[in-house]
Amino acid sequence: MPGSQARCRARDRNNVLNRPEFLSLNQSSRREQAGGEGRGSSGDSSEGGPGADGGGVKDTSRWPEQDCMQLNPSFKGIAISSLLAIDISLSKRLGVCVGAHGPGAPLRSMVTLLALTGHALLWICGTLICLWRSSTLAGQEVLVNLLLALILDLMTVAGIQKLVKRRGPWDFPPSFLDYIAMDMYSFPAAHASRAVMVSKFLLNHLVLAVPLRILLYLWAFLVGVSRVLLGKQHLSDVGCGFALGFLHFSLVESVWLDSATCQMLISIGAAWS
Template identity: 70%
Template sequence: MPSNHCRARARDRANLLGRPEFLSLNQTPRSTPARRASQTKQPPPPPPQQQQQLPEEDCMQLNPSFRGIAINSLLAIDICLSKRLGVCAHATSPWASVRSMVTLLALTGHGIPWIFGTLVCLTRSSTLAGQEVLVNLLLALILDVLTVAGVQKLVKRKGPWEMSPSFLDYMAMDVYSFPAAHASRAAMVSKFLLSHLVLAVPLRILLVLWAFLVGMSRVLLGRHHLTDTACGFALGFLHFSLVETVWLSSSTCQTLISIGTLSWSPFS
């Protein structure tokens, strides 16, 4: 009797393992020919030094340095404040009603009007001292335009608001945000005029105030960040110091004027 019961249990177990859902338990895993071929043809992994490395900007730094944290925090604050100060950036901005006045103020610091105006004054000047000052001012303006354009092309920083440069900006090569060309030019011109013109105290105060407002007008228009304007002011003072160091004498200025007017003779 017990033997019959054991045979019945063995038979039931065989029937249970013979069901379709349990067939895989009775079979040994076999690799297909295609799988065996892929396993045999799989190339060995490259050595560690030849593995592809991700770009640096795609890698996440789990332990950034204190310097990196400080710089990123300052940049974030700069962008946030610059966006808040861009109250004349668009027609729907809070100060949209004074946007035309701020644009006109920014135009007084543009490079093209200053270069053109200096050339006009140079053609109408009749004194050697006046021509000397105007030629050096023209040299400073050209130096400012070329230096700022070179730094902007190198850094390629965008402004706080997405805006396309105007036609005058393209002419003066003032396409990018850093450094602020208007701030650099206003600082250099104001320092130049304060050093070489005898002005009353109210005019000197107005000249300094004009330079500051020209630099801030570009921030109000959403063209530059605050750091762009600050670096522009510093670059303008640097240009003034450089021009003062290589100041052209009156005879050199007269030679340049003669070459410019095609009246220079090297044998005279």
């Protein structure tokens, strides 16, 4: 007898279905067994037990979701996970200017300066200075709308970043300027959104020669790429930032403030100062 009991215990331990990750496979058999035992005890109590209600015993054995292994994930989940993995892998490979001894270390200073040209504080302060020095109504109208577009872009991107809270591919802590501009997370790329919005705005409201227009498009693209080279953002973050910047430009153009409204806003700002 002791030998047969030891063999039974060894067989139970070697049974692969008793492992935790396969508990969901024999869940139905255990429920059927529990249901059979419940019906048997219900029959006994209905014959002579005072606590019988005649309706049978309810099956209370329920397996929590975290104990059940998902053996058939959906195609959508597999596709999203694969795209995210490719995005992270490519972004890390393109981060050649991350370290001081990387393959792009000689270009790190230039790439950092290029990324700085898309910072929010630079554009907001520059717009305020130009607005203060401007003396024409047309120029003030354009500058006030540009300032509102920059504030809209700053608040929208900061709100989405706070909601998503996605870290960069190298998870660098944000700098002091990033804290001021509320650019603390990776998705979406604030610099890319701002560069596209500003470039579209300037191309639409300034008369520029063809070489300058090409340089403005190239600047917006390189600002987004510079953030990937520095390891601050993923490729998907920059792509979504480009799309968001174009959306902000379209929104500002649709609610364009006329000269009278801009003069009223300027007078209110001057009174507060």
